[in-house]
Structures are given as structure tokens and as C-alpha cells.
Amino acid sequence: MTAPLLKVEHLTMRFGGxxxxxxxxxxxxxxxxxxxIGPNGxxxxxxxxxxxxxxxxxVGRLTLTDAKSGHSYLLERLDDFRITKSAGVARTFQNIRLFAGMSVLENLLVAQHNKLMLASGYSLLGLVGWPSYRAAERDAVEKARFxxxxxxxxxxxxxxxxxxxxxxxxRLEIARAMCTDPALLCLDEPAAGLNPRESAExxxxxxxxxxxxxxxxxLIEHDMSVVMGISDHIVVLDYGKKIAEGSPAEIKANPDVIRAYLGEDDTTEALAEGVVE
Amino acid sequence: MEYLVQQVINGVTLGSVYALIAIGYTMVYGIIGMINFAHGEVYMIGAFTSLIGIIVMGLLGVTWVPLALFMVLLASMAITALYGWSVERVAYRPLRGSFRLAPLISAIGVSIFLQNYVQISQGARPKPIPPVIRGGFELMTSSSGFTVTLSYLQLFIIVLTIVLMVGFTYLITQTSLGRAQRACEQDRTMASLIGIDVDRTISMTFVMGAALAAVAGMMVTLYYGVIDFYIGFLAGIKAFTAAVLGGIGSLPGAVLGGLLIGLIEALWSAYFSVEYKDVAAFTILVLVLLFRPSGLLGRPEIEKV
Amino acid sequence: MAVANSVVAPAAPLPPVLAALKDAVLVALVAMALTGPIVGLQTVDAGGRLTVDMRFTEVALGIVIVFFGRFGLALGERGLALPAYGVGALLMVAGFLLPWPAELLKVLAVAAGIALVVRGIAGQLKERRTQAVLRAPDEEDAKAERLRRLVTRGLGFAMLAAAVLLPMMPFANSYIMDTAIRVMTYMMLAWGLNIVVGLAGLLDLGYVAFYAVGAYTYSILSKDFGFGFWGALPIAGALAASFGILLGFPVLRLRGDYLAIVTLGFGEIIRIVLLNWTSFSGGPNGIGSIPRLTFFGYPFARRAPEGEVTFHQLFGLDFSPLHRAVFFFYLILVLALVVNFFTIRIRRLPVGRAWEALREDEIACRALGINPTNTKLTAFAIGAMFAGFAGSFFATTQSFVSPESFTFLESAMILAIVVLGGMGSQLGVALAAILIIGLTEAFRGLAEYRMLVFGLGMVMIMVWRPRGLLAHRDPTVLLHGRKSVLKKGAAA
Known part of the structure; x- marks a missing residue:
């Protein structure tokens, strides 16, 4: 059996106590x-x-294995930017983090920074307008257009x-993450604040x-129509522990999950919003 | 040995001054996450109001030194605190929510303004005053005749610093203002939701920091007996270094950092070179940032993503 | 201005005039407490002892001006535009007519009056514009956009043409040329700093230190090692850049604010070292008789040294001391334009976009695989390198360097130019350089107030126009082309 794309083992995170x-x-x-999925906090x-x-x-080991190259990366040992650059993990943020003053297209070109940087000969070839850099930039714009x-x-x-x-x-944040050519795309509540039509899109x-x-x-998500509609596999967390795992159908039927999460009332859930989120 | 003891005494005195200024940096940083570049200048204002106060006391004929100093201290703290308050109100508060560098640039502007304001209104020449507190204890004498003294002034500075620290700790830990401050440090939005007047709390932070800086200003005026409009610049950098060394955002850290910087500066001047004593603090700043950015007592910053 | 408008109690709202009056009284009281001791009691030397001179009349008059100024402002804020103009006019008239005991008070009164009127007009214009935009938003946008492009482009070319033609003008005497060289030097420095502050969003408060590194490197290389200008220039730049890397590396990994204070300290340290390391830098006396730049080997001198030909002989001209100034001016113009074109180009390259992205959101950059430290370091080092070039130029034109030329105030001045110009805007920075250096020249008589106004100006720009004079940012790359944007705007 080949190694899974991402393997999380015994992950523990403490902040003080x-x-x-x-x-x-x-x-x-x-x-x-x-x-x-899981309640807030x-x-x-x-x-x-x-x-x-x-x-x-x-504590814990996070292994990412790129099927194409066969390389494995221990994510807990890499600097944050190397996780994207080398291991190919891209992410979006719960509270969107775009480069607000830059244009939409520029946002997507910044995402292709490392590739373009190489093509521009660390800016030296780029400064003189070397043809190979121009071609690379055209490709980058094409990818952005796609x-x-x-x-x-x-x-x-x-x-x-x-x-x-x-x-x-x-959506732009997702497009930007895709422009880094990720092997693994991590989306933090992508449907938050979307209307039903946007959610379907x-x-x-x-x-x-x-x-x-x-x-x-x-995918981290609260919108159950998204989670149940498209997920192949669901992991349920509650109070920092994994309480269930399985296909959408299994999760829907799991009594622990219902008790911990789906059964809970929205107001208590809002109150449970903790430091961690 | 005796020489070393003397340098330690001098260093602790100097360190007390830095500690008082450093608290202003660290508190402001803790509550709004900004380096208040103008704080060194606020301290300079404190020194000048003390100087003027002492001269006025002399002219008014208040000759009983404790009373005169007490009155000068109160007046200087009040006026300097008002400066701190006004600076925040005019130059920082309108910039909340502006882009990241805006308050820093504004603070530089305030710093330049205050420096030149005092230079113009008081003149550029250094201002000397005769010693107000004379004498001291002779602690020990070495065989070669070197006498270690703890002057009454040094004792006064150290004791006053300790008293202020105790009072200040009480203020932060036991009063509602202190609680409001700590709440704002944690989460400003949440604090305002539970009914804390965030603007007022931030204003009070500047007022308190400035009042402590005024005390430091008076101490320096008495200790060195001469001040000029430019003293805020280097004292500001050193006190900031003290705050970073102790762990910025941490009050005990600021005190510890202040004492360490004072000691290092005194020993450096005594054993290496006086010309480069200002380089010492800066070298420490870079080394701390390089090897322990969270400082001695600070907690590593957890980035909110 | 220092008191909240919220002093108006919501329960029983005061009539606007009374509210404004209350506001003004409070501000006047604060001003009194602030200035009373510091300005009102001046410490003066009286035969070896300090005593105080009382200047309460001046302070009182100043506070009256503050009171009326704030009163007018408060009236304006409460929608009473006409009375606000009235107060402004009153202040101006009073400023001109009354016999003020100090020149400063007169200036203060007039300035307050002018400020009130300008603010009133600006407020009304803004209101009218908002209404106009509400009526026809897109059309207005597109029109404004076209006009803005036309004006900025035209202005840029006009300034360049003016710079090129300046030395040929009949009024170009040596004072004008020296001032023009000063303006261009600051423009070059500000463009260099603009890369660091404007594009990468790194607050460098010790920029002048790199300028000093460049100047001293050139001085020593040319004086002790016989280097020519063009040989020493790259070395000076490289050395300044290395200092930038050395300093930036420990600091750039950390929160942005630390950089500001470390560069501030570094600027001071360089100065202290230059002052004290006498054997190396000449201490406070500096380094003198640095070889002046020649015209590619032909010196600018009345008489040539043995076996050499001077510039005026080469071209068969009469000797004029202006030749050298003109040559220096063109040289600094070229150097500054190199910085300018470099910046324009690199902004369109990946590294330039990464700088701007880092300025906008560092966390997002890291999530996209950009190495933040290295990227910032390039900006910092490139900025330092340009300062090093400018320093070499400074040394060869002055033929003398001393620590006095490299104080914090110089850094502050360069930063003020960048901030006023609009961070990131090349044209804005150029305009601001002309404005700030021009104004300091024009108000030479009031030199002691220069820095005071500077500091105040920096605060006011941040409060009222944090993006500077020219705040507009053009995207570095377009998918649809410029025309289509405008057309779409017009059609929508």
C-alpha cells in the first residue's frame, strides 16, 4: 500500500496549560x-x-508524501514558508487574508513567486527583460487566467x-492557493459567510x-450542506480530541457525534467559542 | 573589589532610571502593540519640568528640601502625564485602524516635535543646577584609599523606585483600572463588549507611563545635575532595550531589564571605554533580538492566524 | 484639537455654538497646562546660576490663538461653515494687524487662520465630490481616472524636462545649482528609501547611516588608495549593502517594529563610532580634501596641474566655476534616475510584487511559500546600496565629510519626503523632495523652527492623509489592458 498524502500521528498542541x-x-x-468538523473551539x-x-x-508527527515524486516531508520540522514551497501544502484563512491593495491578478502572481523568482534569475535576468523570464511570466499569467x-x-x-x-x-483566496500547485489544499471554513448559491458554486x-x-x-467547515455534500471522509474533533471518523453516512449516524456536535443548540455553541479558534 | 562595588551601586542607580522609563514602553506595547518612540521625549519633558520646578522652588524660597522635592515631583508628574495624554490623543488615537506604519511614523513626528519644542522654548545649551541633595554613607575603604560611597541621592533614587514599583504593582493587580488594562491587552474588542472604556484605558496607560517617566526625569536632573533637550533620544533607546531585554509587555521584565542595562553601562564605562558606552546598550539589543527575541521574562508571542 | 467631541452629553445636547465653545475652552485649558511651565518659564543663565524668565504674556496670547483656532474648527465640525470662516478671517486679520510681542505668535495666528479657511474649503469640496460621485459613480470614476493619468504622466515628463534644461537657464547661478544638487541628492535618497519603506513596508529610521558608510568609504578609498569615483562607487554601494544585510538579518525575522528601533540605534552608533574612532574617520573634524570628481579625467580647475588638461580647455570654453556644478547636477540627475528606473522595473518583477505583498500581509505571504526574511533583506540591502551610491556622490561634491552630516535629523528628513510623497509613489516622492527642500531653503531665516514644523507635519500627514500626496497605486500587470478598464468603467 502506498503512503497516504498526509499522515497525522499523535498530534498534540498545548498553549501554556x-x-x-x-x-x-x-x-x-x-x-x-x-x-x-467539530464544535467551535x-x-x-x-x-x-x-x-x-x-x-x-x-508532540506529534505530520508526514506529507508527494505521490508524484515519492518524497516525504516531516511538516513539523519545516519553516512555515517551506511547507508551501517544498512540501506543497497551500492554505486559506478563516478571516480572509488577501493582498487587499494589489490587483486580483497580482495576488495570483505573488502565489507563483518561487517559480517566477527562479525564472527571473533572482531578478537579474528579469531586470534586463530576458526572453526566458518573459515566457515564464506569460505562463504565470496564463495559469492565473485559468x-x-x-x-x-x-x-x-x-x-x-x-x-x-x-x-x-x-474564491480568490482558493484560486491563489491553487496557483502554488499544491499537493494538499487546506481550506479553513471556505463557505463561511456565503449565500446558498455561492455555497453550491x-x-x-x-x-x-x-x-x-x-x-x-x-476542509474545515461548519456548513453541513458543504461537508456532507462533497466530503469523502470526515474527522470529528471535540475538545481537542478525535471522537469519530468515517464516511458522511457513518458520521451522520454516529451517536457520539450527534451528542457532541450536531445535537447541540446554536446558542451554546456560540458561547463555547474559545481561545483556540 | 571596592571599585566594582561602587560601579554596581552606580549601575543600580542608573538602572532604576531606565526601569522607570522602560515601564512606559512596555505598558504601551502591551496594550496597543506599538513602540511609542516619543516616550524618550516625554521623559525629557519630565526632566525639564523638574528642573524648572526646582528653580522655581528656590525662587519661592522653599528651602526645606523634602517638601520642595515632593512638590516638584507632583507637579512634574502631573504636567508630564498631561503631555503623555495629549500625545496619545492627538497623534495616536486617530490612527487606530490606519495602516501598520502610521502610528510609528506619527510617533517619530511627535518625537522630533517635542525635541525641537523644548530646544526652542528652553534653549539648546545644557542646563546645570547645583546639587540639591549632598552627602552620603561611606561604606568601605580599600587599602589604596578608594572609598565606596552610597550617596543620599542614590539611596533616594533606589528607594523611590522601589516604592513606586510596589505601588504600581498594586495598581495593576488590584484595582479596576489595572484589570481593565490587562483585559485590553488580551483582547480589545472583547474588553469593549463587556463594558470597558477602551479609549480611556489606553489614555490612562499613557498617563501612567508618562508619570513614571517624569520621575525618571527628575532623578536624572538631580543625579547628573545637568540636562539638555537631547537626553530623551539615547535614554529612550536604552530604556527600550531594557524593555526588550526583560521581555516586552512584561512589567517585572522591564524592571529587570532596566537594572541590567544600568549595570552593564556602568561596568562598561568603568572597564572598557566611556566613549562607546552608548554602543553597549545597542549591542545588547541586537544580541537579544538575535538569540532571545522574547526577552528574559517575556512569553513567546503566539501569532493569531 | 486635543479633546474628544464626545464631551457633548447625549442627554441634553448643547446648542452647537455652546458645544464648540466648551470644546475650545477645554483645549485652551490643556494648552495652558502644557505650555505654561515649558514655554512660560524659560530657564536662563544668570551669572553661573540658572534662573527663570517669565513669558506669561506670550503664552497667554498663544493660548488665545489656540482657543480661537479650536473654536473655529469645532464650529466647522458642527456644520457651521460660515462662522468658522469668520473666525479664520478674524485670526488672519488679527495676525497681520495687531502688534504681537513675538514674531512666532504672528505666524501662529496667521497660520491658524489659513488652516481654518483651507480646511473649510477642503471639507466643502469633499462633500460636493461625494455628492457628484453618488450621482454618476462609474462615469465620474473613469473620467477622474483618465485625468489623473494624464496629469501624473504630464507632470513626470515636465519635471524631467525642467531638470534637464535647468542648467541652461540664464538664472542658473551657483546658488540655484547647489540647491538643485541638494534637491536631487535628497530625491535619490528618498527614492532609495522608498524601496524599503514604501514598497516593502519596512520602517528604516537610520537610513542616513548607509549614506555615511558610502561617503566615508569613498573618502578613504579615493584619498588613501587612489581610487577614482567610478571605481569607488560600486565598492561603496556594496559595502553599504553589506552593512544593510548584517543589520537586517537578525532583525528582519522579527516583528516589524523592532526594525525601526534597531535602525534608529544603528544610525546613532555609526555616528558615535565616526566621532570617536579618530584614526579611521578623523573624528569630529571629519575627512577633508577628498579628491573632487573630474570630467572623465579632465579636472574642473582654472589652471591645470602639470601635464593635464582642464575641462574648459578641452572644450575651448572660458573657465567658470559653474561648469563643475552643472556636471555634478547632471551626474546626480543620472544617478537618481537610475534609482527611479530600477524601482519602476523591479516593482514589476516577482521580487517587487513580493515586497508589496509582504507589506500588505506577511502571514499570507508565508502561506504562499515566500521566504519573508530573504525577501525583506533584498529590499533592505538594495535601499542601503543606493544610499551608499548617494554617499559617494556627496563626498566627491563636498570634498569633505564629517559626522555632522549624518545625524538622525537627516534620516527623518528623508523619511518625511517619502511619507509626504505617498509611500510607493515615485512621482509623489519627487514632488515631496522639491517641496520639502525648497521650503527649507525658502525659510532659511526660520531655520530653528524647521524641525518643529517637520515633526508636526509628519503627525498631520499621518492623521489626515496617511497615504501621502499621491496615493494612487497602479497594478504592475494587467490582464485586460488599460483601455478596457476605462471602457468598462464608462459603459457600466
């Missing part, structure tokens, strides 16, 4: 959508921050990213990324 994640293990496969975003290097986990087309943002490509409506900004986009592009997707 607070245990945000407690011995969580799970796997994510390439070409599949894995959802991490369950530690989902912390898992993401450990995966993408923004936090160094207290993802803009897929996310329906093509007409707005030259506007400042900050001027886009909320739903467009969410998001489903189509994510399925396209999974099917046509073959990237593994790791």
Missing part, C-alpha cells in the same frame, strides 16, 4: 476531500496551523482584491479541484 489538541491522528488521501484551526507551520506542535476563469473572477482581474465582494474574495469548484486536478483537500 491549555491543551488545544490532544493526541489526534488521521490521514488524508490525494484526490479525496477530507473534512475536519474543538481545535480545528489549530490543527491547520500546525499543519502549515504557523504553530510548532508540542483559475480566474474557474472561479468566475476573470472580468475583475485588474481590480484591487480588497474591492471584491466577500464571496469573490473567498463552491461545492462545484472543490469537486473540480479534486477530480480534474487530483489534489487532496483538507
Amino acid at each position: 491549555l491543551v488545544a489538541i490532544n493526541d489526534v491522528s488521521f490521514e488524508a488521501e490525494a484526490g479525496r476531500i477530507t473534512a475536519v 474543538a481545535g480545528k484551526t489549530t490543527v491547520f496551523n500546525c499543519l502549515t507551520g504557523f504553530y510548532k506542535p508540542t 483559475w480566474l476563469d474557474r472561479t468566475g473572477l476573470l472580468p475583475r482581474s485588474d481590480e484591487p482584491a480588497g474591492s471584491l465582494p466577500y464571496g469573490d474574495q473567498r 463552491l461545492n462545484t469548484l472543490l469537486l473540480m479541484i479534486r477530480n480534474d486536478y487530483g489534489a487532496g483537500i483538507l
Whole structure:
């Protein structure tokens, strides 16, 4: 059996005395959508921050295996930017982080920085307008155009990213992450704040990324129509622990999950919003 | 040996001054995450108001030194605190929510303004005053005749610093203002939601920092007996270094850092070179940032993503 | 201005005039407490002892001006535009007519009056514009956009043409040329700093230190090692850049604010070292008789040294001391333009875009695989290198360097130019350099107030126009081309 794209083993994260994640293990496969769900404060975003290097986990091993090259990376040992650059993990943020003053297209070109940097001969060839750099830049613009087309943002490509409506900004962030050519795409609540139509469009986009592009997707989401509609595999966290794992159908039927999460009332959930999120 | 003891005494005195200034940096940083570049200048204002106060006391004929110093201290703290408050109100508060560098640039502007304001209104020449507190204890004498003294002034500075620290710790840990401050440090939005007047709390932070800087200003005026409009610049950098060394955002850290910087400077001047004593603090700053950016007592910053 | 408008109690709202009055009284009281001791009691030397001179009349008059100024402002804020103009006019008239005991008070009164009027007009214009935009947003946008492009482009070319033609003008005497060289030097420095502050968003408060490194490197290389200008220039630049890397490496990994204070300290340290390391730098006396730049081997001198031909002999001209100034001016113009074109170009390259992206959001950059430290370091080092070039130029034109030329105030001045110009805007920085250096020249008589106004100006720009004079940012690459953007705007 080949190694899974992402293998999380015994991940634990403590902040001072607070245990945000407690011995969580799970796997994510390439070409599949894995959802991490759980009530607010369950530690989902912390898992993401450990995966993408923004936090160094207290204990645990995070292995990413690129099927194409066969390389394995121990994510907990890499600097955050190397996790994207070398291991090919891209992410979006719960509270969108676009380069608001730069244009939509520029956002997508910044995402292709490392490739373009090499092509520009660390700026030396670029300064003199070397042909190979020009070609690389054209390719980069083409890739950006492709993802803009897929996310329906093509007409707005030259506007400042900050001027886009909320739903467009969410899609732009996904397009930007895809421009890094990720093996694993981590999405932190991509459907938050979207209306039902936008939410449905998001489903189509994510399925396209999974099917046509073959990237593994790791998804944190509250919107159950998204989670149940497109996930292949679901991991449920509660109070930093994994309480269940399985297909959408299994999760729907799991009594622990219902008790911990789905059964809970929205108001108590809002109150449970903790430090970790 | 005796020489070393003397240098330690001098260093602790100097360190007390730095500690008082450093608290202003660290508190402001803790609450709004900004380096208040103008804080060194606020300290300079404190020194000048003390100087003027002492001269006025002399002219008014208040000859009982404790009373005169007490009155000068109160007046200087009040006026300097008002400066701190006004600076925040005019130059920083309108910039909350502006881009990241805006408050820093504004602070540089305030710093330049205050420096030149005092230079123009008080003149560029150094201002000397005769010693107000004379005498001291002779602690020990070495065989070669070197006498270690702890002057009454040094004792006064150290004791006053300790008293202020105790009072200040009480203020931060026991009063509602202190609680409001700590709440704002944690989460400003949440603090305002539970009814804390965030603007007022931030203003009070500047007021307190400036008042402590005024005390430091008075101490320096008495200790060196001469000040000029430019003293805020280097004292500011050193006190900031003290705050970083102790762990910025941490109050005990600021005190510890201040004492260490004072000691290092005193020993450096005594054993290496006086010309480069200002380089010492800076070298420490770079070394701390290089090897222990969170400082001695600070907690590593957890980035909110 | 220092008191919140919220002093108006919501329960029983005061009539606007009274509210404004209350506001003004409070501000006047604060001003009194602030200035009373520091300005009102001047310490003066009286035969070896300090005593105080009382200047309460001046302070009182100043506070009256503050009171009326704030009163007018508060009226304006409460929608009473006409009375606000009235107060402004009153202040101006009073400023001109009354016998003020100090020149400063007169200036203060007039300035307050002018400020009130300008602010009133600006406020009304803004209101009218908002209304106009509300009526026809897109059309207005597109029109404004076209006009803005036309004006900025035209202005850029006009300034370049003016610079090239300046030395040929009949009024170009040596004072004009020296000032022009000063303006261009600051423009070059500000363009260099603009890469660091404007593009990469790194606050460098010790920029002048790199300028000093360049100047001293050139001085020593040319004086002790016989280097020519063109040989020493790259070395000076490289050395300044190395200092930038050395300093930036430990600091750039950390939160942005630390860089500001470390560069501030570094600027001071360089100065202290230059002052004290006498054997190397000449201490406070500096280094003198640095070889002046020649015209590619032909010196600018009345009489040539043995076996050499001077510039005026070469071209068969009469000797004029202006020749050298003109040559220096063109040289600094070229150097500055090199920085300018370099910046324009690199902004369109990946590294330039990464700088701007880092300025906008560092965390997002890291999530995209950009190495933040290295990227910032390049900006920092390139900025330092340009300062090193400018320093070499300074040394060869002055033929003398001393630590006095490299104080914090110089750094502050360069930073002020960048901030005023609009961070990231090349044209804005150029305009600001002319404005700031021009104004300091024009108000030479008030030199002691120069830095005071500077500091105040920096605060006011941050409060009222944080993006500077020219705040517009053009995207570095377009998918649809410029025309289509405008057309779309017009059609929508």
C-alpha cells in the first residue's frame, strides 16, 4: 500500500496549560476531500496551523508524501514558508487574508513567486527583460487566467482584491492557493459567510479541484450542506480530541457525534467559542 | 573589589532610571502593540519640568528640601502625564485602524516635535543646577584609599523606585483600572463588549507611563545635575532595550531589564571605554533580538492566524 | 484639537455654538497646562546660576490663538461653515494687524487662520465630490481616472524636462545649482528609501547611516588608495549593502517594529563610532580634501596641474566655476534616475510584487511559500546600496565629510519626503523632495523652527492623509489592458 498524502500521528498542541489538541491522528488521501468538523473551539484551526507551520506542535508527527515524486516531508520540522514551497501544502484563512491593495491578478502572481523568482534569475535576468523570464511570466499569467476563469473572477482581474465582494474574495483566496500547485489544499471554513448559491458554486469548484486536478483537500467547515455534500471522509474533533471518523453516512449516524456536535443548540455553541479558534 | 562595588551601586542607580522609563514602553506595547518612540521625549519633558520646578522652588524660597522635592515631583508628574495624554490623543488615537506604519511614523513626528519644542522654548545649551541633595554613607575603604560611597541621592533614587514599583504593582493587580488594562491587552474588542472604556484605558496607560517617566526625569536632573533637550533620544533607546531585554509587555521584565542595562553601562564605562558606552546598550539589543527575541521574562508571542 | 467631541452629553445636547465653545475652552485649558511651565518659564543663565524668565504674556496670547483656532474648527465640525470662516478671517486679520510681542505668535495666528479657511474649503469640496460621485459613480470614476493619468504622466515628463534644461537657464547661478544638487541628492535618497519603506513596508529610521558608510568609504578609498569615483562607487554601494544585510538579518525575522528601533540605534552608533574612532574617520573634524570628481579625467580647475588638461580647455570654453556644478547636477540627475528606473522595473518583477505583498500581509505571504526574511533583506540591502551610491556622490561634491552630516535629523528628513510623497509613489516622492527642500531653503531665516514644523507635519500627514500626496497605486500587470478598464468603467 502506498503512503497516504498526509499522515497525522499523535498530534498534540498545548498553549501554556491549555491543551488545544490532544493526541489526534488521521490521514488524508490525494484526490479525496477530507473534512475536519467539530464544535467551535474543538481545535480545528489549530490543527491547520500546525499543519502549515504557523504553530510548532508540542508532540506529534505530520508526514506529507508527494505521490508524484515519492518524497516525504516531516511538516513539523519545516519553516512555515517551506511547507508551501517544498512540501506543497497551500492554505486559506478563516478571516480572509488577501493582498487587499494589489490587483486580483497580482495576488495570483505573488502565489507563483518561487517559480517566477527562479525564472527571473533572482531578478537579474528579469531586470534586463530576458526572453526566458518573459515566457515564464506569460505562463504565470496564463495559469492565473485559468483559475480566474474557474472561479468566475476573470472580468475583475485588474481590480484591487480588497474591492471584491466577500464571496469573490473567498474564491480568490482558493484560486491563489491553487496557483502554488499544491499537493494538499487546506481550506479553513471556505463557505463561511456565503449565500446558498455561492455555497453550491463552491461545492462545484472543490469537486473540480479534486477530480480534474487530483489534489487532496483538507476542509474545515461548519456548513453541513458543504461537508456532507462533497466530503469523502470526515474527522470529528471535540475538545481537542478525535471522537469519530468515517464516511458522511457513518458520521451522520454516529451517536457520539450527534451528542457532541450536531445535537447541540446554536446558542451554546456560540458561547463555547474559545481561545483556540 | 571596592571599585566594582561602587560601579554596581552606580549601575543600580542608573538602572532604576531606565526601569522607570522602560515601564512606559512596555505598558504601551502591551496594550496597543506599538513602540511609542516619543516616550524618550516625554521623559525629557519630565526632566525639564523638574528642573524648572526646582528653580522655581528656590525662587519661592522653599528651602526645606523634602517638601520642595515632593512638590516638584507632583507637579512634574502631573504636567508630564498631561503631555503623555495629549500625545496619545492627538497623534495616536486617530490612527487606530490606519495602516501598520502610521502610528510609528506619527510617533517619530511627535518625537522630533517635542525635541525641537523644548530646544526652542528652553534653549539648546545644557542646563546645570547645583546639587540639591549632598552627602552620603561611606561604606568601605580599600587599602589604596578608594572609598565606596552610597550617596543620599542614590539611596533616594533606589528607594523611590522601589516604592513606586510596589505601588504600581498594586495598581495593576488590584484595582479596576489595572484589570481593565490587562483585559485590553488580551483582547480589545472583547474588553469593549463587556463594558470597558477602551479609549480611556489606553489614555490612562499613557498617563501612567508618562508619570513614571517624569520621575525618571527628575532623578536624572538631580543625579547628573545637568540636562539638555537631547537626553530623551539615547535614554529612550536604552530604556527600550531594557524593555526588550526583560521581555516586552512584561512589567517585572522591564524592571529587570532596566537594572541590567544600568549595570552593564556602568561596568562598561568603568572597564572598557566611556566613549562607546552608548554602543553597549545597542549591542545588547541586537544580541537579544538575535538569540532571545522574547526577552528574559517575556512569553513567546503566539501569532493569531 | 486635543479633546474628544464626545464631551457633548447625549442627554441634553448643547446648542452647537455652546458645544464648540466648551470644546475650545477645554483645549485652551490643556494648552495652558502644557505650555505654561515649558514655554512660560524659560530657564536662563544668570551669572553661573540658572534662573527663570517669565513669558506669561506670550503664552497667554498663544493660548488665545489656540482657543480661537479650536473654536473655529469645532464650529466647522458642527456644520457651521460660515462662522468658522469668520473666525479664520478674524485670526488672519488679527495676525497681520495687531502688534504681537513675538514674531512666532504672528505666524501662529496667521497660520491658524489659513488652516481654518483651507480646511473649510477642503471639507466643502469633499462633500460636493461625494455628492457628484453618488450621482454618476462609474462615469465620474473613469473620467477622474483618465485625468489623473494624464496629469501624473504630464507632470513626470515636465519635471524631467525642467531638470534637464535647468542648467541652461540664464538664472542658473551657483546658488540655484547647489540647491538643485541638494534637491536631487535628497530625491535619490528618498527614492532609495522608498524601496524599503514604501514598497516593502519596512520602517528604516537610520537610513542616513548607509549614506555615511558610502561617503566615508569613498573618502578613504579615493584619498588613501587612489581610487577614482567610478571605481569607488560600486565598492561603496556594496559595502553599504553589506552593512544593510548584517543589520537586517537578525532583525528582519522579527516583528516589524523592532526594525525601526534597531535602525534608529544603528544610525546613532555609526555616528558615535565616526566621532570617536579618530584614526579611521578623523573624528569630529571629519575627512577633508577628498579628491573632487573630474570630467572623465579632465579636472574642473582654472589652471591645470602639470601635464593635464582642464575641462574648459578641452572644450575651448572660458573657465567658470559653474561648469563643475552643472556636471555634478547632471551626474546626480543620472544617478537618481537610475534609482527611479530600477524601482519602476523591479516593482514589476516577482521580487517587487513580493515586497508589496509582504507589506500588505506577511502571514499570507508565508502561506504562499515566500521566504519573508530573504525577501525583506533584498529590499533592505538594495535601499542601503543606493544610499551608499548617494554617499559617494556627496563626498566627491563636498570634498569633505564629517559626522555632522549624518545625524538622525537627516534620516527623518528623508523619511518625511517619502511619507509626504505617498509611500510607493515615485512621482509623489519627487514632488515631496522639491517641496520639502525648497521650503527649507525658502525659510532659511526660520531655520530653528524647521524641525518643529517637520515633526508636526509628519503627525498631520499621518492623521489626515496617511497615504501621502499621491496615493494612487497602479497594478504592475494587467490582464485586460488599460483601455478596457476605462471602457468598462464608462459603459457600466
